[in-house]
Amino acid sequence: MTNTDNGTNHTTPRPVVRLRGITVRYPGVLANDGVDLDLAAGEIHALMGENGAGKSTLASVLYGARRPDTGTLDLFGAPTRLASPADAIAAGIGMVHQHFMLFPGLTVAENVVYGAEPLHRFGVVDRAAARRAVADLVRRYGLDLDPDALVRDLPVGVRQRVEILKLLHRGARVLILDEPTAVLTPGEADRLFTVLRGLAAEGRAVLLVTHKLGEVLAVSHRVTVLRDGRRTTVLRTEETTAGDLAAAMTGRDLDLDVVHPPGTPGEPVLEVRELTVAGRGTKPAVDAATFTVRAGEIVGIAGVAGNGQAELVAAVVGLRRARSGVVRLRGEEITHAPVADRRRRGLAYLPEDRGEVGAAGQASLADNLAAGFHRGPLLGRFGFLSPTALTRHARRIIDRFRVRTPDTRTPIAALSGGNQQKAVLGRELAHQAPLLVAEQPTRGVDIGAVQAIHAELVAYRDAGHAVLLVSAELSEIRGLSDRVLVCYDGRVVAEWDRDEATEHRIGLAMAGEAG
Amino acid sequence: MTSRTAEATPPAGTARPSRLLRTRGGVVALAVLTGVVVGTLVLAGTGTNPLTAYAALATGAFGPDNLPDTLSYVLPVLGMATALAIPLRAGMVNLGGEGQLVLGAVGALVTGLFSPLPAPLTVVAALLVGTLAGASYAALAALCDSHLGVPLLVSSLLLSYPAISFASYLVRFPLADPGSSLPQSERLPAGVALPTLGAGQISVGLVAVLAVVAAYTVVDRRTPAGYEVRMTGLGARFASYAGIDRPRLTVRVLAASGGIAGLVGAILVLGFPFRFIDGALISPQYTWIGLMAALLAAAHPVGTAVAAFFFAALTSGAFEMERITQAPRELTAIVQALVIIVLATSTGLLRGKGGPR
């Protein structure tokens, strides 16, 4: 069961974790370069950095999922080697992953006790004790959970509580949370912070891995900032400002809030009317969404992940069936049209999952870039596909979007994430489709590529195309969109012009508190 | 260490596959070598001199007296290998080749027996009907997959059994040869037969099968349809994203597959002994040997043909090996299956640990 340290002392923190000189090399990348990190009992310690700065790698070292090439770990004052996550858990270190490590078909109680089950004789699980243990923890930390509910039926924010319970049940004294608020509304995030403060007050150490300045300032005691795999600074939160942290993260003053000049909207290109998409169970994933995207404008959809944006996009591009409502593309109804038909009528789509959906990893770059063109411009005489045409087509996209690749025959999976994204975006833009649906266009892409991709999207809009942008990054939504929609609980709850869409208003709407 | 985590971050401790296993060619070589070694050991274990056995095997496969036999074995195996390679190329498995093969044979038989057309036209009609019978039966399995929720693997296999039973019933009762106690149909009318080449028993059917192989090669490499099939095999979600209609593709791919299987069945009935004998298309394991050849070559058109040729030669040569050394010819089936197992296993290493789907 859980253990509590009775001595909690904020003024002279005892180091429970000391990482020294951690270096981790991936092929071609130095993910961590001699990083030090100290965690004290009773503190909430933020680990900050941009995408690719090495936060997740460092966290996985501490969690035993990745052995460092060099460097040492002292745990509770003793040198320790962690060979696996199971080792880490046994040593009192637990992690809440960004992608939850839960068993959807098992109950909350089963998930919590899994791996540390209370037993009757003969290996029979003591289910009453399990339920009791969960109920106790729920009460003690105010987490509001039904032990008998199936995890499959729980919303994302609630699943996160199950993850935390799992760690507490194992008596974790060091808790790592990887981007925990990515799936939470601001209100849920506040509740999470309350729980975290309570855990710290009991003498546990909390490592909060995040790139969001606001929550670092709101909840942490100390901050370690990483940039390009190196530690740039360690600060006490109360002695720092957002500006300092931003500068430490990026090495320059933060200019992510670049606002591009507005577009000039024309004819409606995409019209969505009362679109409803089935979800799990009876509640629809998308509930009567209505909006329009015009030529020459970017419409951004903001929302916490899991509020129906993904299903909305899937229904618009034809990968999910609409239950009711109407989708029109350039005036023609496409509500139930197959994907190929929609693409023919003028739709291009940059999907969130570029590795599985946007590309076939083991297929050559040339084959990947030919998708959608293979029944048209690439056909040679007698309707045969010409390999030279395929190569020429691929070359054009590679040159135009500066995709770094040895040749066109390389499997696309062998390219770096940013180059894959440029290739997929290049292919979709090359269709010159009147409507581009771009989903999380810069996720996991380095900062230079982010600006290039943003510029491409704006240029595409300025050429008179319509762009539907879905992003979890508020700065991206605000920087690019001519109009902003907010999805909450499957519904479009707000629609504003760019000037009305302040960060504050969007945040409230994302939490379901819009008027 | 689990497969899933191993995929996400290459763990420090895992041994990399050796250089040999980095390429598909290397993996195939290793698999074949393993097969040969095991075959040799088993031969030695049963008291047979492996060298004598291999010499007999080679003579049995390629000796001047036996080559025609081998070629008549190559025809169905090559045909079935190509038939089953097409769905594999799209990442689908058609396990119902036997049923499609037999229905093609039955279709051709019925046409041949009852067609009012002159003999040459009857032959053409019989080939067409056989192809259509196989194609539509395989398409049925595809419809079970896309519309009734029964996975293709299972639907194609389960449909196979009733088809075989149906054919068996036909040749034992309504179409039985009244002059014989064997479970076989009547002989096709004189002239309803594929012409033969040269002096031996090689029908022009072999030419037809080679034409099918050539067509598959061209379609695979050079047509939009082949492109869509390959992309579906390499990334099913990517394919639907790019606008490839999977249910429709499944039906078409299966129809092509079953059509070729049916064609092979028709060709076999229109060749010696010009009738349908119950079990004659099943017990030689044409379908399964063909499937293994396609698996060995990852459904690559030319590779499948080469693998099918060698598997057929191996199986055919085994008769001579058995005659001379008394070593049971089932040994070749064991070796072929082992080759595929080693291949699948080392391909897993090649990919990095794959884990179950």
Added chain:
Amino acid sequence: MTIDPALFSAALRALTPILFAALAGALCQRAGIFNISLEGTMLVGCFAGVAGSWFTGNPWLGVALAVAASAAFSLVLAVGSVSLGGDAIVISVAMNLLAVGLTAFLLRTVFGAQGSFSDPELRGLDRVRLPLVEEIPLLGPVLSGHSPLVYVSWLAVAVTAVLLYRCRWGLRLRGLGENPAAAASLGVRVTRQRYLVVVAGGGLCGLGGAQLALGNVTLFAENMTAGRGWIAVVAVMLGAAAPVGVFLAALLFGLAEALGFRLQGLGLPQQATDAAPYVVTLIALFVSSRRLRRRDPVEGAVDR
């Protein structure tokens, strides 16, 4: 034709091999392994059972050899797929062919027979009469008088159910099939568990094979499993990999087979009744297809 106890008795006999194999399939499914090598594994069990009984004169040693041989045979899948990451479907397909070739080869080298082997001296499993149960009207004749392995199969259903739903082992197994990475991170030895399940499944298939070759009949014939392993695969799907569900699905096929035999006696051609279990299987799959229908290809993306 009448519906009488003898029909149900025949159905129970017919379902037993399928049930053993389907339990094996269900366990593998729970561990996240799609095992379609049941057919071949069971065939190996048939042969080993007959060989064991023949050479020792004791059918129970035949059963033991069947279990050992099938478990050993299933190691091919465990090593190939679980340890080395090979495609389980390809390996299983090849294993089924390997089993056909191997048993035919051994039939010739060990027994010097081709096609099939039977001998009056070959001892099968004796029928068990259940003293009290026998007396129950109607039910008695159905339940009593089977080979002991029939009762073992029922016991296996109960044991599997308890293991899966009441024991730590089963909880861990169910979780590991759903999310192996998570299970591993919580200290479950995924590879070991999967080995255990695949090999235990092999042993169950061995019991199924022994029942087929020493219980239902007393002989070995090439390819005598005749698709029962595949019906077991379907039974796993129909029964949602739950022991009792799998039992009910297997019962359906047992009834189809028993009814087929009965109809054959009434003049229906044998071929029609041969096909009956497969047709019933397919129809059952169609009927339950709503549940089995595969997920929208993109839904996975939305979920994660």
